[in-house]
Amino acid sequence: MPAAASEERSALASPPRKAPSMRCRRDQSCGSGPSALSAGRDPDMPATASAAAAKTRLQPVMAPFSCDGRPPPPNPSTLLARTVPDDLDETQALGEVTVLPPGRAVAPVGRTGPGYTAPFMPSHEPRLSAAAREMRFSAIRRMSALIERPGIISFAPGQPSPETFPVEAFRQILDEVVEKESAGAFQYILTRGLGDLLTAVGEYAAAKGMRARPAELMLTEGSQQGLDLVSRVLLDPADVVLVELPSYIGATSAFRASRARMVGVRLDEEGLDLDDLRRRYRAESAEGRRVKFLYVVPSFQNPSGISHSVARRRGLLEAAQELDLLVVEDDPYGDLYFEGDPLPTLKSMDEGGRVLYLSSFSKILAPGLRTAFLLGPEEIVAKIEIAKQSANLCGSGLDQRVILACLRRGLIEEQKARIRPYYRSKRDAMLAALEAEMPAGMRWTRPGGGLFVWVTLPEGMDAEQLLEAAVAEGVAYVAGGSFFVDGSGANTMRLTFAREDVPTIREGVKRLARAVKARRASPERVSGRAYPSPDG
CATH class of the missing domain: 3.40.640.10 (Type I PLP-dependent aspartate aminotransferase-like (Major domain))
Incomplete structure (x- = not known):
């Protein structure tokens, strides 16, 4: 194995090493007085450069998480260092972060130091559309x-x-739908929706004084x-x-x-x-x-x-x-x-x-x-x-068949009253x-x-x-x-x-x-x- 490759593999397999000056813990400050992180700038950067690093400012709000509320992985050594969005405080999630100016190449957390050459990791934010940004x-x-x-x-x-939620009624309806329609209940349907349900929804709306032609x-x-x-x-x-x-x-x-x-x-x-x-x-x-x-x-x-x-x-x-x-x-x-x-x-x-x-x-x-x-x-x-x-071609035929059964059985009106x-x-x-x-x-x-x-x-x-x-x-x-x-x-x-x-x-x-x-x-x-x- 080439020496360079051996050295890199050894570095990756060894426990993460702390970079002496680029990282701060939540309970530490870098230098005397207020923490450089709390001031919103890279502690190794001169004060005059702090404006360029405005994107890395850490705000005291909750940690990032998925749309269902799951927190991020807790082990910082397995995550890549990132520039921090304006509205997220990754110190709360990870305990320590590497803070760099936007667009600057970053190294994996814990992988900096003498003898280690970090792969270039470009920022992908410029690739985003104006709407996405x-x-x-x-x-x-x-x-x-x-x-x-x-x-x-x-x-x-x-x-x-x-x-x-009428769970027992759902269970009965699902059993009946699968028994009656078998695999067809799981097939694609029309983009506009299941035909029988469109008719039933039209009647449901008409009962509220809203009459619509099928095309509407x-x-x-x-x-x-x-x-x-x-x-x-x-x-x-x-x-x-x-x-x-x-x-x-x-x-x-x-x-x-x-x-x-x-x-x-x-x-x-x-x-x-x-x-x-x-x-x-x-x-x-x-x-x-x-x-x-x-x-x-x-x-x-x-x-x-x-x-x-x-x-x-x-x-x-x-x-x-x-x-x-x-x-x-x-x-x-x-x-x-x-x-x-x-x-x-x-x-x-x-x-x-x-x-x-x-x-x-x-x-x-x-x-x-x-x-x-x-x-x-x-x-x-x-x-x-x-x-x-x-966007998604069509909706769920299974979901729509359940709604159709609820309308036909009067379950929706029963639910309202309940x-x-x-x-x-x-x-x-x-x-x-x-x-x-x-x-x-x-x-x-x-x-x-x-x-x-x-x-x-x-x-x-x-x-x-x-x-x-x-x-x-x-x-x-x-x-x-x-x-x-x-x-x-x-x-x-x-x-x-x-x-x-x-x-x-x-x-x-x-x-x-x-x-x-x-x-x-x-x-x-x-x-x-x-x-x-x-x-x-």
Whole structure:
């Protein structure tokens, strides 16, 4: 074996050796005074070079993880050193990291030192598309590693409770589908969806006052895919999408991936502020920008829980006619109403063909059955079908056969009747606990359905900064700033009552109240202003 090869193999097989000056542990500083890592620069670089290394700055937030919440591998010696993204702190995940300027060649962790020649490892970031470079992980999913710790009462995940899933009915249906259709149940289906299910969904929509011809209806793998396809079909870079303030983060992520410009429109207790809608539309148009559509969740909105009144819905459609505006209506929660009659969908009220409607069965049956649907203008739906062909060719024939059986057996209507009181009792428990435990100066919504309560902290208090104290108390939530496209909302948070049982909801609100009270009493300052005193 050549000496050079032997030396390299020996180096790779030997225990990792620490480079003396390029790596810092979390509990150490490199040099006197503040840690060079905490200052956001390579400790071996002069201060004048720190600006060039801005991309390597480590922010004190949670470690990276996969979309299902799994943490990264714990052994740093098996991982390649990387430049660190702006929004991830790898010191929390790996204990130690090698920090280099963007684009500089890096060596495997522990493989530097005399006698070792590191292979050149180029940065691949320049190969990414402009759209990919703007992509960000969902703030909610990035929190999973933090909020799923044992003992944490979590008001964070916007998921239906698994206690509501009709598992036994699913088991029976699956057995029957496989017995009847055998291998055919696992074959490809049409891109638009299983024919019998399309017919059944058309009847289901018609019962809600939404009549559609077959060419105006198609199935998607969850409403999130529908939003992605709508974005791909309707948006060019720099096109304007009007969204609610706050707005569903999955939608804004899809629009951002299409490089759209998002402009927020205020919400109040009655729904969308129509004067603000007209003002925002006209301001964008006056600047020569194209406003492609308005995106709304009019019933029990995620994240705020707010519903548009019938009068406000009517006014919204009138404004859309006046402004020649397409409306994308997202309706995952409309069937989860707790009092009175269901509110009409915008689509059912639309007489001008201006509403593209999306809904799913995830909150009624179970989100693991990835089947949703959209209704809209034929020209748009035809292009969405073509876009779907390139995205995933077709949906799951097995999932769609299960949904079809649920519709035919009346299981979906049975589920609605069963889960409404289930979630209503949890909502009532959360609202009562907030009333009993929270200090003066706090505000929250009182939703008539859905899964969420929206809390507003006193002015000057930051919900993201409060989260660390809340987790220390044993409770988690989603900070509200991520739901605002205009950078506002720092003093807001989203709480869900879907996951925890009633006693746990009460205890969780107590813990959250303790964190809020302690934070308000602290001398720390936010945005140059002291927190309001506990007296309000």
